[in-house]
Amino acid sequence: MISFTVNGRKRAYKGPPFKRLIDVLREDFGLTGTKEGCGEGECGACTVLVDRKPVTSCLVPVCQMEGRRIETVESLGREQRLGPLQSSFLEHGGAQCGFCTPGVLMTASVLPKSTAGDPLAIRRALSGHLCRCTGYQTIVESVAKAPRPKPRSRKR
Amino acid sequence: MRGSPGSMTVLRPRSAAEAVILCAKHPGCLPLAGGTDLMVLWNMGELNGRRILDLSGVAEWRAVRKTAAGLRVGALATHAELRDDAFVRREFPLLVQAAAAVGAAQIQNRGTLGGNIANASPAGDTFPALAVYEAQIRVVSAKGERVIPFSEFFAGVKKTNLAPGELVSEIEFPFPPSRPRRQLFRKVGTRAAMAISKTVAAGLLWLGPDHRVRELRFALGSMAPTVRRLRAVEEFARGKRLTTEVTAQACNLMSQDVCPIDDVRSTAEYRLRVSQNILAAFLLG
Numbered sequence A: 001m002i003s004f005t006v007n008g009r010k011r012a013y014k015g016p017p018f019k020r021l022i023d024v025l026r027e028d029f030g031l032t033g034t035k036e037g038c039g040e041g042e043c044g045a046c047t048v049l050v051d052r053k054p055v056t057s058c059l060v061p062v063c064q065m066e067g068r069r070i071e072t073v074e075s076l077g078r079e080q081r082l083g084p085l086q087s088s089f090l091e092h093g094g095a096q097c098g099f100c101t102p103g104v105l106m107t108a109s110v111l112p113k114s115t116a117g118d119p120l121a122i123r124r125a126l127s128g129h130l131c132r133c134t135g136y137q138t139i140v141e142s143v144a145k146a147p148r149p150k151p152r153s154r155k156r
Numbered sequence B: 001m002r003g004s005p006g007s008m009t010v011l012r013p014r015s016a017a018e019a020v021i022l023c024a025k026h027p028g029c030l031p032l033a034g035g036t037d038l039m040v041l042w043n044m045g046e047l048n049g050r051r052i053l054d055l056s057g058v059a060e061w062r063a064v065r066k067t068a069a070g071l072r073v074g075a076l077a078t079h080a081e082l083r084d085d086a087f088v089r090r091e092f093p094l095l096v097q098a099a100a101a102v103g104a105a106q107i108q109n110r111g112t113l114g115g116n117i118a119n120a121s122p123a124g125d126t127f128p129a130l131a132v133y134e135a136q137i138r139v140v141s142a143k144g145e146r147v148i149p150f151s152e153f154f155a156g157v158k159k160t161n162l163a164p165g166e167l168v169s170e171i172e173f174p175f176p177p178s179r180p181r182r183q184l185f186r187k188v189g190t191r192a193a194m195a196i197s198k199t200v201a202a203g204l205l206w207l208g209p210d211h212r213v214r215e216l217r218f219a220l221g222s223m224a225p226t227v228r229r230l231r232a233v234e235e236f237a238r239g240k241r242l243t244t245e246v247t248a249q250a251c252n253l254m255s256q257d258v259c260p261i262d263d264v265r266s267t268a269e270y271r272l273r274v275s276q277n278i279l280a281a282f283l284l285g
Helices: A021-028 A084-092 A101-108 A119-125 A136-145 B016-025 B038-043 B079-084 B086-091 B093-100 B113-119 B127-132 B231-237 B244-252 B268-284
Strands: A002-006 A009-013 A047-050 A053-056 A069-071 B009-011 B030-032 B051-054 B064-066 B070-074 B136-141 B144-149 B154-156 B167-174 B182-188 B199-207 B213-221
Touching (some): A084 A101, A084 A136, A101 A119, B016 B167, B070 B086, B079 B113, B127 B199, B127 B213, B199 B268, B213 B231, B231 B244, B244 B268
Parallel strands (some): A002 A069, B030 B051
Antiparallel strands (some): A002 A009, A047 A053, B070 B167, B182 B199
8 A cells, every 4th residue: 555645635545556646646536637648758748746846747656656745736726716826827828728737837836936937947947848739938927927826835 | 558557566675775685586677766767668568567676765875965085976866856956066066967957857856866877878968977077886786885987887778787686876976186177068959858868968177277188078978879988089188278279189089989870869960060069169168
């Protein structure tokens, strides 16, 4: 059994230890916000946070997640109550087809303070994400104009 | 075909001692560190049925620490940890720049220096930096420990000189003899992030008071089956002033130590020309 938290909730996983984190999130826990793009760690669509750091969940076997804190796009807000970053994407057209969006949001949710509002720094920080719609300009705008999040509480 | 989780056996040692015992007991097991290379193959269905030695629980091999002789990096330290380490930033800046050029943030957060080395890609972005810093690779097996100079670690494309049962435990970086006058790291890929290098360079240069070259170290990746120090260029430059003429001659000697190929990412001609341009710019300051 492998124990970890997902979006603040304790989870115990009992399936095959080499299942990929993305498949565990989607299939075992029904968290289908996380998308699989390339399956090679190149496109960033499947990005989630592990201990507050963005990682591509298609390259993570779940056996390495013991005791870790995992966060997916579902942690950023709910349909009727979007988080500030999500609202900014909505307002500034940061999502087109939407497939890359959950991953971009996760990386953007932990941008270092030094990147605040600096488009070049934001581009660099998001360089591990591909948008097939090529909507980069509005993605960067959405991130730059999002209100700075208050320090997130550790609990939920 | 995709990877089939049910077909895999995972061994999860909790200490270095346990890791080497398991590695000896299960010949043919695949060591797993950050998984940024291994999982790509696995996703393609190429590793089904294999036994995985998951090293992520071996805490002893994670540390990045300063020693009297230089720097010691645990094989399981991530590129992000190297990139962000204050001591590494101050003393081994090329290693920081190289670590920051690996993939992008998500890969740097998972990929490890030891895994990068053991994977032995000809295009490993950290390798030119390791070559010019003359790193030493500490490896361990159930039989004991040994140290392999980085220049002798690779046997070819995706091949190392690790003996069966040996695992990379730490990478040591001796302090350079003095502060280099000039240093360079440069990766050339199709785009800045997430690209496999067409060529990747690292250089260190020490000049004497008379502006003659005291020592030059220059290494290239993606230009041969393994990373290469440009021994002929380094030897030629020693004791010389770096005039336009000397620089041109040095660049002509580059092909003695590399043998670039045409492949999906680039051509031999482009690789050589760009690498020569990088060397020339470095030597001319």
